[in-house]
Amino acid sequence: MDAETHELIAGYALDALDEGDRARAKEVLASSEEAREELRSLTEAAATMATATAGPAPSTGLRDRILDAARAEPQNVVSLEERRRSRLLPVLGIAAAVAACAALALGLWGASVSSNLDDARSALARERAAAAVLAQPTSEASLTGARGRLVVGDDGRAVLVVSDVPPVPTGKTYQVWVIDDGRPVSGGLFAPGNGTLAIPVDGTVGNGSVVAVTVEDDGGASAPTGKPVIASAPVSLS
Amino acid sequence: MLVESLPSSARVRQDDLALRRHTHLSDEALVALVARGDESALGELYDRVGRVAYGIAYRVLRDDRLAEDAVQEGFLAAWRSATAFRADRAKASTWIVTLVHRRAVDIVRREERRRAEPLESESRPDPPDPSGSAEDAAWLGFERDRVQAALRALPDTQRESIELAYYGGYSQAELAERLGVPLGTIKSRMFAGLARLRELLDEAESEGSWTPRLTS
Numbered sequence: 477m478d479a480e481t482h483e484l485i486a487g488y489a490l491d492a493l494d495e496g497d498r499a500r501a502k503e504v505l506a507s508s509e510e511a512r513e514e515l516r517s518l519t520e521a522a523a524t525m526a527t528a529t530a531g532p533a534p535s536t537g538l539r540d541r542i543l544d545a546a547r548a549e550p551q552n553v554v555s556l557e558e559r560r561r562s563r564l565l566p567v568l569g570i571a572a573a574v575a576a577c578a579a580l581a582l583g584l585w586g587a588s589v590s591s592n593l594d595d596a597r598s599a600l601a602r603e604r605a606a607a608a609v610l611a612q613p614t615s616e617a618s619l620t621g622a623r624g625r626l627v628v629g630d631d632g633r634a635v636l637v638v639s640d641v642p643p644v645p646t647g648k649t650y651q652v653w654v655i656d657d658g659r660p661v662s663g664g665l666f667a668p669g670n671g672t673l674a675i676p677v678d679g680t681v682g683n684g685s686v687v688a689v690t691v692e693d694d695g696g697a698s699a700p701t702g703k704p705v706i707a708s709a710p711v712s713l714s
Numbered sequence: 715m716l717v718e719s720l721p722s723s724a725r726v727r728q729d730d731l732a733l734r735r736h737t738h739l740s741d742e743a744l745v746a747l748v749a750r751g752d753e754s755a756l757g758e759l760y761d762r763v764g765r766v767a768y769g770i771a772y773r774v775l776r777d778d779r780l781a782e783d784a785v786q787e788g789f790l791a792a793w794r795s796a797t798a799f800r801a802d803r804a805k806a807s808t809w810i811v812t813l814v815h816r817r818a819v820d821i822v823r824r825e826e827r828r829r830a831e832p833l834e835s836e837s838r839p840d841p842p843d844p845s846g847s848a849e850d851a852a853w854l855g856f857e858r859d860r861v862q863a864a865l866r867a868l869p870d871t872q873r874e875s876i877e878l879a880y881y882g883g884y885s886q887a888e889l890a891e892r893l894g895v896p897l898g899t900i901k902s903r904m905f906a907g908l909a910r911l912r913e914l915l916d917e918a919e920s921e922g923s924w925t926p927r928l929t930s
Contacts, residue, residue, distance in 0.1 A: 482905050483905040492880075494887055515803075523808040524915055525880050531768075531769055534781070534785060542789045546793045549794070655795055657798065658798060
């Protein structure tokens with residue numbers, strides 16, 4: 477690892493990165509075992525700093541509040557799977573991925589969300605990247621909550637392939653999240669649509685990443701505000 | 715019945731005591747139970763890590779309500795995503811502290827609530843904590859001395875950059891601006907400081923008298 481990578485990972489371990497650098501750090505971490513090991517030990521050192529603090533104790537009611545809130549909140553992947561198991565349809569096969577590629581080539585997805593030329597250009601770039609992933613997938617993860625799958629390319633880029641996503645209320649949008657070690661990072665927005673959608677996920681995924689979808693206000697949120705409606709199994713890259 | 719004469723919070727405690735089958739488990743085993751929806755395992759994790767998690771959230775936020783929000787959000791994030799926890803990437807206690815710290819930093823950046831000066835009480839003995847045992851308090855005090863000694867051993871500029879980042883919630887770019895130092899200098903100080911801290915803590919551990927864990 478070069479000095480710049482060491483510095484990037486130290487910033488990540490201290491939660492001291494801006495969003496752009498965070499995305500870069502995640503890319504590095506997705507592709508390098510050495511980087512992940514460096515993060516592990518630097519994070520241990522950073523977290524040890526938490527024990528150097530002194531201050532008041534939390535109120536005695538906090539424990540109960542946390543447990544009550546946990547009780548009220550179904551868990552991400554497990555509970556979602558249980559709730560939706562009865563509605564699960566068989567996951568898509570290669571044929572659907574090919575169909576998604578065809579839809580991409582026609583620019584259907586890009587056209588459906590683009591209102592101006594710049595959007596259309598960046599949608600086109602995203603489509604090209606997505607098409608490259610779908611052409612040579614290295615890993616796939618099943619989904620709960622929707623028919624489809626998460627397709628992952630060798631560089632950690634991912635495409636969410638889903639069918640018949642129901643409409644959202646006016647003023648709302650779907651937002652994709654990449655969750656690593658419990659930390660959700662936005663993977664972009666998408667509009668619902670009929671047929672099969674191939675949604676390029678911003679950023680990269682690594683081993684153990686979960687990709688989830690929530691419904692958020694137009695423009696998206698900086699962190700998920702509700703329960704996921706779609707969630708992938710943890711990504712397994714080997 | 716005795717139980718019925720107790721206030722409700724005490725009753726909850728009694729229920730928990732009845733479920734105290736988790737005390738012998740490792741933190742990592744508890745996370746595995748949490749991933750399967752075991753609330754009492756989440757409670758046990760809170761008993762072990764909650765005090766340190768609240769300590770860092772309060773250090774960053776300087777407000778008890780916001781600090782409790784950060785702790786609650788962090789533990790709920792652990793509850794929601796325990797299935798994604800990987801023991802080869804972090805200790806469970808570190809994972810939870812990291813989740814809480816992340817929430818605290820998000821809040822402090824959102825609230826523009828930045829306090830970089832040390833807490834007044836840092837050099838004083840701990841206020842009594844009704845929820846922890848004397849043994850826990852002693853261990854925490856011991857650990858705090860060890861980490862503070864390691865921090866003091868760092869060159870001033872390195873200590874400043876990692877403390878402002880971790881305790882103040884400043885990003886590298888914000889620090890460069892605040893300190894009037896090039897961004898590259900901040901980045902290299904931050905890495906050098908954290909790497910040196912890692913070394914110092916390892917040395918202290920290998921001297922043999924320390925328990926190298928966040929939780930007892």
